[in-house]
Amino acid sequence: MDHLLNVTTGLSVLLLAIVLLSVRRAHIRPEYSVTWLIAAGAMLVLSRVRPLLELLRRLSGLPDTPLTLFLMGAGVFLIMVFRFSVILSHLRDDNIALAQRVAILEYHVRSQREP
Amino acid sequence: MRPSGPGALLVIVPAYNEEGAIAQVVESVHTHVPGVPVLVIDDCSLDSTIGVARRAGAEVLALPHHLGLGGCVQAGYKLAHELDFDYVIRVDGDGQHDARDIPRILDRLRTSGCEMVIGSRFDGENGSQSGAVRSLGIRFFRMVLRPILGKPVHDPTSGFVGVNRRALDLFTRSFPLEYPEIEALVVLQRKRFRFEEVPCRMRPRLAGRSSITALRSLYYIVHVLLGVFINVLRFEGRRRPPAEEKED
Numbered sequence: 609m610d611h612l613l614n615v616t617t618g619l620s621v622l623l624l625a626i627v628l629l630s631v632r633r634a635h636i637r638p639e640y641s642v643t644w645l646i647a648a649g650a651m652l653v654l655s656r657v658r659p660l661l662e663l664l665r666r667l668s669g670l671p672d673t674p675l676t677l678f679l680m681g682a683g684v685f686l687i688m689v690f691r692f693s694v695i696l697s698h699l700r701d702d703n704i705a706l707a708q709r710v711a712i713l714e715y716h717v718r719s720q721r722e723p
Numbered sequence: 724m725r726p727s728g729p730g731a732l733l734v735i736v737p738a739y740n741e742e743g744a745i746a747q748v749v750e751s752v753h754t755h756v757p758g759v760p761v762l763v764i765d766d767c768s769l770d771s772t773i774g775v776a777r778r779a780g781a782e783v784l785a786l787p788h789h790l791g792l793g794g795c796v797q798a799g800y801k802l803a804h805e806l807d808f809d810y811v812i813r814v815d816g817d818g819q820h821d822a823r824d825i826p827r828i829l830d831r832l833r834t835s836g837c838e839m840v841i842g843s844r845f846d847g848e849n850g851s852q853s854g855a856v857r858s859l860g861i862r863f864f865r866m867v868l869r870p871i872l873g874k875p876v877h878d879p880t881s882g883f884v885g886v887n888r889r890a891l892d893l894f895t896r897s898f899p900l901e902y903p904e905i906e907a908l909v910v911l912q913r914k915r916f917r918f919e920e921v922p923c924r925m926r927p928r929l930a931g932r933s934s935i936t937a938l939r940s941l942y943y944i945v946h947v948l949l950g951v952f953i954n955v956l957r958f959e960g961r962r963r964p965p966a967e968e969k970e971d
Binding site for chain 2: 704707708710711712714715719
């Protein structure tokens with residue numbers, strides 16, 4: 609169990625470091641990094657504060673602590689994937705509307721130039 | 724390109740890599756409906772579709788990147804709406820639709836008052852003019868759409884479609900983006916708009932290959948079913964005008 613928690617701690621720290629570096633290098637925009645930072649922070653806290661993990665296990669009625677940790681992690685990442693799907697969908701809609709607008713404006717410009 | 728007056732028609736031709744067929748399509752429209760402007764919407768083709776279309780006498784709306792069929796057609800609807808055209812008929816860029824049928828679709832749009840007219844390969848005496856797989860898909864979607872639309876539709880996958888100003892106004896705001904034909908019918912139904920079908924000739928494509936391969940057919944079915952379901956959930960429940968209610 610301790611080994612599992614240490615691995616989770618290591619992965620959480622690694623994730624935090626990667627996200628912070630990516631924000632610094634402008635590979636991720638700050639508004640999209642917040643979710644990752646919260647998720648990594650939550651996993652770090654859960655893997656280091658064992659009473660909190662035990663409390664969650666009791667509240668959820670799960671048989672053992674590693675399973676609780678795994679399900680919490682999976683749940684957090686599923687929520688994040690869903691959130692990013694929503695963001696992507698909005699961006700795609702905006703992108704299509706913009707592309708159509710650009711094409712129509714280019715058409716009008718070309719029409720003005722031609723006799 | 725400006726409307727010639729009240730009741731003006733624009734023919735739009737969505738095209739992606741159709742350099743082999745687009746000239747013939749444009750020339751055919753000019754021959755059979757002279758004086759009607761033709762707008763080719765190029766979905767960022769990799770070949771010389773734009774140049775060929777312009778040389779054939781079409782206006783071209785060139786999209787800056789590939790949007791897919793729905794986004795491409797909607798761009799044409801948006802421009803037609805901005806330019807105040809009253810009727811728009813879509814003809815596919817692969818040459819499957821016969822321009823001789825355009826006047827019949829326009830005539831039905833003008834006389835029936837319905838918002839959309841579909842050129843159907845099944846309606847009337849023509850019978851089936853499509854392959855076995857497509858026929859199977861059409862039969863399936865006919866069954867799915869029958870209870871949703873409240874009336875039978877013979878050829879829900881036809882892209883040979885005419886719309887009037889009311890449908891144009893709706894489609895500039897809400898139009899399915901990937902495989903639009905079937906979902907567009909449900910979008911119309913959400914507004915209680917009406918459609919009719921007229922029998923039309925369909926030909927094999929003049930050049931190139933269809934983007935819907937055997938594997939994509941499955942994706943197509945799932946995607947369209949989901950789109951139909953979502954549009955049914957969005958149904959606005961508006962009451963029909965009294966005249967229409969009496970017809971039921």
